[in-house]
Amino acid sequence: MKSILIIGASRGIGLELVRQYTEAGRRVIATVRDDAGRERVQALGADVLTVDVANPASVSGLAWQLDGEKLDLALYVAGVIRRPNALTPPTQQDFDAVMHTNVLGAMQAIPQVAPLVADAGGVFAFLSSSMSQIGSVPNSESWLYRTSKAALNMAVAAAQHNYPGATLVTIDPGWVQTDMGGGTAPLTVEDSVRGLRNTLASVTAADKGRLLHHDGRRASHW
Structure with a gap:
C-alpha cells in the first residue's frame, strides 16, 4: 500500500494535511518534534x-x-519565520533557526526520502511561499524568511535532476490563518489545505522543479 509522508505535522498546515488525508482514507506517516505533536497526530x-x-x-x-x-x-511542511526587514541585520541565532529548518532540513530530507518517492513514481512537495519569488519583491519585510524560501526553490529545482523517477515541486500555501500567518490572513487552514491537495493531485511531469500555488496556478517565475 502506498503511503503519504508529511514532514512537520505537529500543528497548522501540517496537522491539517494529516487530518484531510486520513479522512480521505489514505495511510499517512507524519513527523513531529515532541510529545504534544505526537498526541495530536496519533x-x-x-x-x-x-x-x-x-x-x-x-x-x-x-x-x-x-x-x-x-x-x-x-510533503516537507516544516518552516519558521523571522520578520525584520533589511534595515536590521539578522542575528546568528535567527539565521540558523530559519535556514536550518527551511533549507538545511529540506536538503537533508531529499536524499533520504526522494528515492522512496521515485520508486512509487510519486510527488515530493516542499512548502514555499509567494514571498520567495525574486521577480516579485515589493519590500524587504521578513527578509530572512524570503531568502530562505528562495534558497529552498533552488535546492528543489536542482535536486530534481538526480531523481528523475519523482516529481519534485515547491508549493505556496497562500497567506493562511496559522501562528505564522496570523489571524487576519484571508485563507483558513482548511481552505489552504484543500487547495494544496487539489493542486498536488494535478501535478504532472511538466511541473518538475517548479513553484506552484495552492489554487493551481503555476508560477511563471520564482
Missing part, C-alpha cells in the same frame, strides 16, 4: 515518527525509519 490515526528537521542527525534517520515504504506523496 489522534487523527496517522503513524508518527519523531524528527527534528533542524538537526541533521535526526533527519538522517528517516531512511531507515521508512525502509520498505512506497511513498506516492511526500
Whole structure:
C-alpha cells in the first residue's frame, strides 16, 4: 500500500494535511518534534515518527525509519519565520533557526526520502511561499524568511535532476490563518489545505522543479 509522508505535522498546515488525508482514507506517516505533536497526530490515526528537521542527525534517520515504504506523496511542511526587514541585520541565532529548518532540513530530507518517492513514481512537495519569488519583491519585510524560501526553490529545482523517477515541486500555501500567518490572513487552514491537495493531485511531469500555488496556478517565475 502506498503511503503519504508529511514532514512537520505537529500543528497548522501540517496537522491539517494529516487530518484531510486520513479522512480521505489514505495511510499517512507524519513527523513531529515532541510529545504534544505526537498526541495530536496519533489522534487523527496517522503513524508518527519523531524528527527534528533542524538537526541533521535526526533527519538522517528517516531512511531507515521508512525502509520498505512506497511513498506516492511526500510533503516537507516544516518552516519558521523571522520578520525584520533589511534595515536590521539578522542575528546568528535567527539565521540558523530559519535556514536550518527551511533549507538545511529540506536538503537533508531529499536524499533520504526522494528515492522512496521515485520508486512509487510519486510527488515530493516542499512548502514555499509567494514571498520567495525574486521577480516579485515589493519590500524587504521578513527578509530572512524570503531568502530562505528562495534558497529552498533552488535546492528543489536542482535536486530534481538526480531523481528523475519523482516529481519534485515547491508549493505556496497562500497567506493562511496559522501562528505564522496570523489571524487576519484571508485563507483558513482548511481552505489552504484543500487547495494544496487539489493542486498536488494535478501535478504532472511538466511541473518538475517548479513553484506552484495552492489554487493551481503555476508560477511563471520564482
